Amino acid sequence: MEKVPVTVKFESRFLSILDKMAHERFETRSELIRDITRTSIQTALEQRKLKEISIDKWMNNEITTTEFKDIIGRTEAEEVILFRKTMKNSIIEGLKIGKEWK
Amino acid sequence: MEVIVADTSALISLAISDIFKYSKLIYFKIPKEVYRELNLIKHYKDKDGNNAKRILKNLKAWNIEVLNVIEKQLFNNPLIDPGEAECLNLALENNISKIITDDMKSIPGLNDLSENRVSIYTSILIPAILYSAGVLSKKKVKQIIIQISKHRQWNDKLFRESMEFLE
Numbered sequence: 001m002e003k004v005p006v007t008v009k010f011e012s013r014f015l016s017i018l019d020k021m022a023h024e025r026f027e028t029r030s031e032l033i034r035d036i037t038r039t040s041i042q043t044a045l046e047q048r049k050l051k052e053i054s055i056d057k058w059m060n061n062e063i064t065t066t067e068f069k070d071i072i073g074r075t076e077a078e079e080v081i082l083f084r085k086t087m088k089n090s091i092i093e094g095l096k097i098g099k100e101w102k
Numbered sequence: 103m104e105v106i107v108a109d110t111s112a113l114i115s116l117a118i119s120d121i122f123k124y125s126k127l128i129y130f131k132i133p134k135e136v137y138r139e140l141n142l143i144k145h146y147k148d149k150d151g152n153n154a155k156r157i158l159k160n161l162k163a164w165n166i167e168v169l170n171v172i173e174k175q176l177f178n179n180p181l182i183d184p185g186e187a188e189c190l191n192l193a194l195e196n197n198i199s200k201i202i203t204d205d206m207k208s209i210p211g212l213n214d215l216s217e218n219r220v221s222i223y224t225s226i227l228i229p230a231i232l233y234s235a236g237v238l239s240k241k242k243v244k245q246i247i248i249q250i251s252k253h254r255q256w257n258d259k260l261f262r263e264s265m266e267f268l269e
Binding site for chain 1: 223225226227230237260263264265268
């Protein structure tokens with residue numbers, strides 16, 4: 001696949017750590033940044049998929065809220081729980097306001 | 103008539119779904135920081151950028167008013183960005199009881215800081231109002247909610263569950 005050049009600015013202190021790491025791995029600075037970025041994207045995609053599956057299972061009552069929190073982490077799970085409530089409240093409140101307009 | 107504070111994410115969702123032309127009786131108030139964010143996003147060469155541009159062009163026609171936040175108190179909470187913090191300040195200062203945001207991550211922070219004086223909703227509050235008021239059909243409202251949810255990449259089950267309340 002064709003590689004497209006990207007310019008990224010790093011703090012010099014951070015860059016020297018990066019260069020040291022690259023040296024230890026017998027890689028160039030670019031190869032190291034590419035590897036780290038690729039791994040990080042892959043992990044994020046896997047986590048997103050896991051999150052989606054967990055939300056489905058939790059909403060289908062196939063796993064408990066405690067299990068849900070254990071799988072995707074307490075903070076993320078609480079965000080989802082609150083978001084579910086906010087979505088419901090948005091529809092309910094909207095229906096109430098619209099009724100009052102009539 | 104309904105007065106609502108809107109953050110950047112919610113405004114963009116509503117512009118994407120092209121709902122403003124139906125919401126003549128809803129008045130949107132936004133703080134300067136949201137206006138600044140829209141001016142930044144308008145340069146993006148994507149859907150968000152295009153819709154930020156449309157919002158800025160139609161502020162008056164879409165009942166969107168930019169207001170100053172008197173107290174520049176940016177809440178010390180890493181979960182809400184400056185735009186959301188100003189939305190909350192604006193709502194509290196002007197006794198506006200509703201904020202809409204489509205940023206899932208900001209909702210816990212906004213709820214915590216709202217002193218129980220402001221309720222936090224997502225942008226789907228607006229199509230729900232318009233459906234209940236008889237302005238939009240159920241089919242149209244469902245299409246709008248699906249459109250917003252797809253754009254926001256919300257979990258399918260989460261928004262479909264909310265739509266059941268329309269039945």
